Amino acid sequence: WPYTIAIANQKGGVGKTTTAINLAAGLCELGYRVLIVDLDPQGNSSTGLGVSARDRKLTSYDLVVDGVAPDTVIKETRNPRLSIIPSNADLASADLEIMSSERRSFLLRDALQHPRLEAFGFECIVIDCPPSLSLLTVNALVASDSLLVPLQCEFFALEGLSQLMLTVRDVRRSANPNLRIEGIVLTMHDVRNRLTALVEADARATMGELVMRTTIPRNVRVSEAPSYAMSVLEYESTSKGAEAYRALAKEIAARRPAP
Amino acid sequence: WPYTIAIANQKGGVGKTTTAINLAAGLCELGYRVLIVDLDPQGNSSTGLGVSARDRKLTSYDLVVDGVAPDTVIKETRNPRLSIIPSNADLASADLEIMSSERRSFLLRDALQHPRLEAFGFECIVIDCPPSLSLLTVNALVASDSLLVPLQCEFFALEGLSQLMLTVRDVRRSANPNLRIEGIVLTMHDVRNRLTALVEADARATMGELVMRTTIPRNVRVSEAPSYAMSVLEYESTSKGAEAYRALAKEIAARRPAP
Numbered sequence: 402w403p404y405t406i407a408i409a410n411q412k413g414g415v416g417k418t419t420t421a422i423n424l425a426a427g428l429c430e431l432g433y434r435v436l437i438v439d440l441d442p443q444g445n446s447s448t449g450l451g452v453s454a455r456d457r458k459l460t461s462y463d464l465v466v467d468g469v470a471p472d473t474v475i476k477e478t479r480n481p482r483l484s485i486i487p488s489n490a491d492l493a494s495a496d497l498e499i500m501s502s503e504r505r506s507f508l509l510r511d512a513l514q515h516p517r518l519e520a521f522g523f524e525c526i527v528i529d530c531p532p533s534l535s536l537l538t539v540n541a542l543v544a545s546d547s548l549l550v551p552l553q554c555e556f557f558a559l560e561g562l563s564q565l566m567l568t569v570r571d572v573r574r575s576a577n578p579n580l581r582i583e584g585i586v587l588t589m590h591d592v593r594n595r596l597t598a599l600v601e602a603d604a605r606a607t608m609g610e611l612v613m614r615t616t617i618p619r620n621v622r623v624s625e626a627p628s629y630a631m632s633v634l635e636y637e638s639t640s641k642g643a644e645a646y647r648a649l650a651k652e653i654a655a656r657r658p659a660p
Numbered sequence: 661w662p663y664t665i666a667i668a669n670q671k672g673g674v675g676k677t678t679t680a681i682n683l684a685a686g687l688c689e690l691g692y693r694v695l696i697v698d699l700d701p702q703g704n705s706s707t708g709l710g711v712s713a714r715d716r717k718l719t720s721y722d723l724v725v726d727g728v729a730p731d732t733v734i735k736e737t738r739n740p741r742l743s744i745i746p747s748n749a750d751l752a753s754a755d756l757e758i759m760s761s762e763r764r765s766f767l768l769r770d771a772l773q774h775p776r777l778e779a780f781g782f783e784c785i786v787i788d789c790p791p792s793l794s795l796l797t798v799n800a801l802v803a804s805d806s807l808l809v810p811l812q813c814e815f816f817a818l819e820g821l822s823q824l825m826l827t828v829r830d831v832r833r834s835a836n837p838n839l840r841i842e843g844i845v846l847t848m849h850d851v852r853n854r855l856t857a858l859v860e861a862d863a864r865a866t867m868g869e870l871v872m873r874t875t876i877p878r879n880v881r882v883s884e885a886p887s888y889a890m891s892v893l894e895y896e897s898t899s900k901g902a903e904a905y906r907a908l909a910k911e912i913a914a915r916r917p918a919p
């Protein structure tokens with residue numbers, strides 16, 4: 402069973418997709434074979450890794466809603482160790498369509514436990530979640546070993562955290578008692594912006610050890626990379642953003658057995 | 661019937677809440693009496709205008725789901741011309757709860773047409789939407805005269821626009837034939853970032869006149885203001901952010917009769 406990490410936060414634009422793509426690339430550099438699951442109807446992870454619209458005939462929608470075997474929806478990326486299950490707008494109706502199913506919270510977990518996934522030899526799965534505490538996000542939490550929460554260093558950032566933690570508690574009680582918090586990673590960290598210091602101090606005071614040591618600086622190379630269908634590690638390897646995501650991958654990998 | 665504008669874009673973190681608060685403040689400066697409806701379970705507009713948790717016993721959830729009269733949920737802000745219907749996490753379950761209702765897309769519109777709203781004399785209503793094309797966002801589009809789309813000057817920005825326009829077309833056909841596009845407002849516009857120029861050129865090429873003349877610059881005062889429960893117009897009146905939102909209010913007001 403590959404180590405599965407959900408990247409979730411219902412606050413929009415905090416760096417979920419950016420973290421999914423670049424953490425996955427960092428884990429690949431360390432030798433892991435990684436699968437990204439794009440669970441956001443916007444399909445930003447899929448676009449950021451260069452999956453064309455043509456290659457999204459079968460997506461995470463078909464996996465979760467129709468129960469197709471995972472090997473039929475997995476796409477390669479430019480990175481030989483990194484694969485993706487892409488998404489598109491079809492996924493927007495998934496919540497409604499699975500609402501009445503008995504196993505509505507377990508559909509993604511069941512799909513990722515399909516025997517045909519084993520042949521790919523993934524050691525890690527990273528799930529990019531949409532900006533809501535919807536049934537899709539619950540599916541990701543039920544399917545995951547841990548949750549990584551990107552927290553933007555801005556005023557509205559801390560507001561939604563308690564709600565997310567309540568959802569985690571509910572998922573632990575009802576479906577996935579082993580779900581851990583991998584941590585909270587501060588994103589778009591900008592020492593020139595006084596809000597960054599406030600949010601960081603607040604987060605470390607209230608969440609303590611849960612806040613990752615690695616912080617991700619605001620770095621224009623990070624936002625440019627997806628327009629070239631690359632991770633920032635590939636696009637500008639010596640940039641501050643690339644170095645930060647490498648450090649994040651190392652910090653998380655240090656807690657796991659080597660690939 | 662007050663002129664009603666929905667601020668929507670399913671992409672997260674593009675400046676919906678920031679635009680709702682600061683456009684409303686700009687319209688108040690021009691003499692309009694304005695009501696903000698916070699339709700996002702995160703409640704960022706409510707927090708950004710200083711509505712405490714205590715004051716959110718009755719919220720937009722009660723208005724939409726339970727059909728309480730609007731005058732019981734309206735709260736004052738520091739700005740005498742600006743009021744708000746706040747929200748909190750209760751709203752997260754609204755989509756499921758109204759799903760089976762006959763009038764599920766019209767609930768907000770019905771609520772805002774309640775006769776007891778007339779006594780407040782609002783000339784304009786601004787609706788802050790969550791980052792999804794959910795039933796709540798559809799309710800906002802059905803209740804509105806027009807849609808204002810904040811578009812962040814970043815790579816992923818243009819990707820979701822076609823989906824949003826499809827939703828607008830569906831709402832026009834099924835529930836609100838008069839829904840117009842007020843425009844697309846470029847946010848976090850930063851001339852130092854080469855993506856800004858790309859996104860702006862792309863947006864003006866594909867949407868033409870729909871792109872507002874006013875662009876909103878990335879400006880740290882804008883992100884600091886909500887931590888003081890103020891609009892940026894109040895917090896730092898001569899900042900670039902405040903001037904831009906004043907210009908946006910003027911550009912929109914010029915299309916309307918004077919207050």
Ligand SMILES: Nc1ncnc2c1ncn2[C@@H]1O[C@H](COP(=O)(O)OP(=O)(O)OP(=O)(O)O)[C@@H](O)[C@H]1O
Binds near residue numbers: 414415532589816
């Ligand atoms: N460290 C960073 N430095 C600069 N820009 C960044 C950084 N991280 C993310 N961004 C940019 O900020 C925007 C939001 O990031 P991203 O799309 O990853 O957030 P998200 O949480 O996935 O958004 P959504 O809620 O819509 O899914 C993107 O345009 C991205 O390129």
Ligand SMILES: Nc1ncnc2c1ncn2[C@@H]1O[C@H](COP(=O)(O)OP(=O)(O)OP(=O)(O)O)[C@@H](O)[C@H]1O
Binds near residue numbers: 557673677789878
């Ligand atoms: N012009 C600007 N300059 C600097 N920062 C900005 C600007 N506009 C918005 N921000 C900041 O960017 C972040 C995202 O903005 P905001 O919360 O308004 O977006 P949103 O679209 O409402 O997000 P969500 O999708 O979560 O509802 C906030 O921290 C906000 O303070």
Ligand SMILES: [Mg+2]
Binds near residue numbers: 418419441445529530
């Ligand atoms: Mg995303």
Ligand SMILES: [Mg+2]
Binds near residue numbers: 678
């Ligand atoms: Mg918002």
